Amino acid sequence: MSGEKPIEVLQGVDFAIRSGESSSIQGESGCGKSTFLHLLAGLDSPSSGSVLWEGIDLKSLDNAALAKKRGSLVGMVFQSYYLVPELRALENVLLAARISGILNQDTEKKARELLDRVGLTDRLSSLPSTLSGGERQRVAIARALISSPKALLADEPTGNLDEETGDSIMELLLDLCDEEEVALVLVTHNPSYANRQDRAWRLTQGRLEEQS
Amino acid sequence: MIKAPGMPWYIYIALRHLFPQGKRFPVFTFMSIAGVALGVAVLIVVNSVFSGFGHELRNKIADAYGDLRVVNNQSYLYDPDSLAESLEASEKIERAVPYAHGVVMLLYRNKPLYPLIEGVDVRSDAELAKYETYLISGSMDDLDDDSILLSVGFASQLNLAPGDEVDVYTPLMGLRLKDSGGDEVVLPRLLRVAGIYQTGWQRADENTVICTLRLMQDLYDLGEGAHGLRVELKDGIDADRAAVEITESLGRPFYARSWMESQAEFLSVLQFEKRMMFFLLFIIVIVAAFSIMSSLLIFVIRKTREIGLFAAMGATSRQVAGCFCFQGLIVGVTGTFTGFCLGFTLLEFRTQITKAISWSMGVSDSMKEIYAFSYLPVHVDPFDLIIISVLSILVALLAGLVPAYRASKLEPVEALRSE
Ligand SMILES: Nc1ncnc2c1ncn2[C@@H]1O[C@H](COP(=O)(O)OP(=O)(O)OP(=O)(O)O)[C@@H](O)[C@H]1O
Ligand SMILES: [Mg+2]
Numbered sequence: 324m325s326g327e328k329p330i331e332v333l334q335g336v337d338f339a340i341r342s343g344e345s346s347s348i349q350g351e352s353g354c355g356k357s358t359f360l361h362l363l364a365g366l367d368s369p370s371s372g373s374v375l376w377e378g379i380d381l382k383s384l385d386n387a388a389l390a391k392k393r394g395s396l397v398g399m400v401f402q403s404y405y406l407v408p409e410l411r412a413l414e415n416v417l418l419a420a421r422i423s424g425i426l427n428q429d430t431e432k433k434a435r436e437l438l439d440r441v442g443l444t445d446r447l448s449s450l451p452s453t454l455s456g457g458e459r460q461r462v463a464i465a466r467a468l469i470s471s472p473k474a475l476l477a478d479e480p481t482g483n484l485d486e487e488t489g490d491s492i493m494e495l496l497l498d499l500c501d502e503e504e505v506a507l508v509l510v511t512h513n514p515s516y517a518n519r520q521d522r523a524w525r526l527t528q529g530r531l532e533e534q535s
Numbered sequence: 536m537i538k539a540p541g542m543p544w545y546i547y548i549a550l551r552h553l554f555p556q557g558k559r560f561p562v563f564t565f566m567s568i569a570g571v572a573l574g575v576a577v578l579i580v581v582n583s584v585f586s587g588f589g590h591e592l593r594n595k596i597a598d599a600y601g602d603l604r605v606v607n608n609q610s611y612l613y614d615p616d617s618l619a620e621s622l623e624a625s626e627k628i629e630r631a632v633p634y635a636h637g638v639v640m641l642l643y644r645n646k647p648l649y650p651l652i653e654g655v656d657v658r659s660d661a662e663l664a665k666y667e668t669y670l671i672s673g674s675m676d677d678l679d680d681d682s683i684l685l686s687v688g689f690a691s692q693l694n695l696a697p698g699d700e701v702d703v704y705t706p707l708m709g710l711r712l713k714d715s716g717g718d719e720v721v722l723p724r725l726l727r728v729a730g731i732y733q734t735g736w737q738r739a740d741e742n743t744v745i746c747t748l749r750l751m752q753d754l755y756d757l758g759e760g761a762h763g764l765r766v767e768l769k770d771g772i773d774a775d776r777a778a779v780e781i782t783e784s785l786g787r788p789f790y791a792r793s794w795m796e797s798q799a800e801f802l803s804v805l806q807f808e809k810r811m812m813f814f815l816l817f818i819i820v821i822v823a824a825f826s827i828m829s830s831l832l833i834f835v836i837r838k839t840r841e842i843g844l845f846a847a848m849g850a851t852s853r854q855v856a857g858c859f860c861f862q863g864l865i866v867g868v869t870g871t872f873t874g875f876c877l878g879f880t881l882l883e884f885r886t887q888i889t890k891a892i893s894w895s896m897g898v899s900d901s902m903k904e905i906y907a908f909s910y911l912p913v914h915v916d917p918f919d920l921i922i923i924s925v926l927s928i929l930v931a932l933l934a935g936l937v938p939a940y941r942a943s944k945l946e947p948v949e950a951l952r953s954e
Contacts, residue, residue: 409551
């Protein structure tokens with residue numbers, strides 16, 4: 324953007340996810356946690372440095388290839404759910420499979436199982452507007468897992484929920500990632516969740532430091 | 536069951552945006568489709584009625600003029616019968632009948648008028664039958680060499696009815712008077728009105744009288760000659776092309792002129808009017824397209840975060856553009872289809888509708904008086920329908936392109952951040 328001074332949010336970040344390994348990221352508001360997740364997801368590109376997926380530098384991929392890879396490797400969960408209001412719960416989950424081009428009988432079965440697993444067995448045909456915040460986030464989690472991604476990037480997934488609901492959602496998320504052997508990258512403000520992950524990181528002044 | 540498993544996701548989402556699950560009546564979508572449908576329906580109805588009038592007029596002109604006329608450019612035809620016979624030998628020609636025409640002065644109760652006069656060969660049954668269908672009062676049987684048929688407009692100017700008698704002077708009478716140095720007494724021809732006719736072609740109905748060819752030969756001193764031959768072609772033969780062929784085969788000074796050539800100016804005005812009407816009415820479709828565009832643009836802004844989400848799930852910006860483009864296309868196609876249904880329904884019930892309109896406005900069924908058609912003529916040209924549908928769908932698609940472009944230009948990160 325011209326005329327605007329570029330803001331340096333992240334600098335000298337060195338971070339790797341091993342398959343099935345979970346990490347947490349903590350940090351003050353505005354320190355660049357979301358930006359970091361966007362970089363990991365290949366939605367944003369770093370002005371210097373590189374992001375590698377399975378050893379492939381994202382810079383070497385064109386837009387279509389990157390998008391395709393993102394659809395199959397990365398699942399994302401957001402603070403405010405982002406469900407498509409025109410679609411019922413099951414179709415919202417299936418949408419991720421549609422976009423990745425893997426929609427078939429098996430994925431539909433998996434979608435039902437995931438929704439079953441997140442406790443929405445009888446809300447398959449509910450519209451998002453009729454679901455509570457917690458229920459919406461459950462649908463979003465099922466959606467993030469439908470394409471069997473290698474990594475799940477969750478940006479304060481319980482930030483909009485009350486403590487009790489948040490706790491149950493978080494337990495569910497952690498369990499599911501374990502079951503599905505998905506590497507979770509969890510951005511959270513809650514130290515107890517953060518410390519339960521295989522590795523816990525803190526982002527301060529653009530630097531990522533592992534906590535012991 | 537999975538819905539539409541093989542459908543690209545962006546078409547699926549385009550459909551879902553327009554027709555959300557669990558919502559029976561998507562108002563915005565309905566309005567957009569209705570806009571296009573109304574435009575298309577109006578285009579189809581007006582275009583078809585316009586073509587209908589055009590066709591009716593063309594038929595009437597072709598009927599009244601004949602498919603083509605053969606004349607001698609330097610003089611009149613001295614032996615029309617043998618020329619007619621030789622033309623009728625052609626397999627393209629149904630019949631060739633001599634005619635003579637000119638101007639006379641017609642005097643009735645001291646009021647002179649100068650109608651065109653046309654002499655019709657009453658030996659031809661086909662000619663008689665044709666005028667029989669035009670006749671609105673009187674009888675063809677009464678048409679002899681001392682009588683005339685009046686066109687309806689002309690009869691009403693003079694308030695004439697069958698049985699009335701009129702004096703007719705020809706230009707030749709004046710010449711004869713001059714040649715004789717005033718010695719000869721020139722008497723007008725006293726002619727009886729045998730009937731009144733209406734062809735439906737205004738020009739023929741305004742100011743023309745019909746008489747027998749024999750009478751015309753008398754009045755114009757033609758002997759056995761005629762001014763030309765009126766040629767009717769077999770069905771499916773193009774008049775313009777036949778005219779060229781006949782002109783070539785007869786050679787100079789003969790010339791064959793098709794009815795289209797004789798009325799070229801009038802026909803081109805008709806065509807021009809139809810085109811103008813089409814463009815003016817197409818503005819309705821364009822306005823509808825603008826409303827599609829603005830509602831889609833608002834929609835794209837409303838859906839900004841969703842667009843970011845699509846990207847996060849592996850969508851390319853091209854697919855996102857496709858999603859919004861398809862919404863324009865779907866509205867265009869559905870609107871056009873609905874417009875066709877609506878338009879053809881209106882055409883189907885046109886008689887009832889025109890009756891209802893004239894009844895509600897308190898006017899009598901004035902169609903017949905003005906147009907000489909007792910019904911609303913309709914002609915549906917498949918080519919017009921193709922043009923209407925292609926243009927409408929295209930315009931709706933273009934209306935989708937602008938929002939689609941905007942959507943594709945959104946950076947995923949910005950889209951996800953937007954509130
Ligand atoms: N489009 C942008 N233009 C200018 N600054 C931006 C833009 N996007 C992000 N930033 C800045 O980058 C910094 C990091 O933002 P980011 O959203 O990553 O923070 P965060 O750690 O996720 O904060 P929070 O915990 O509140 O979600 C912030 O200071 C923010 O103001
Ligand atoms: Mg954030």
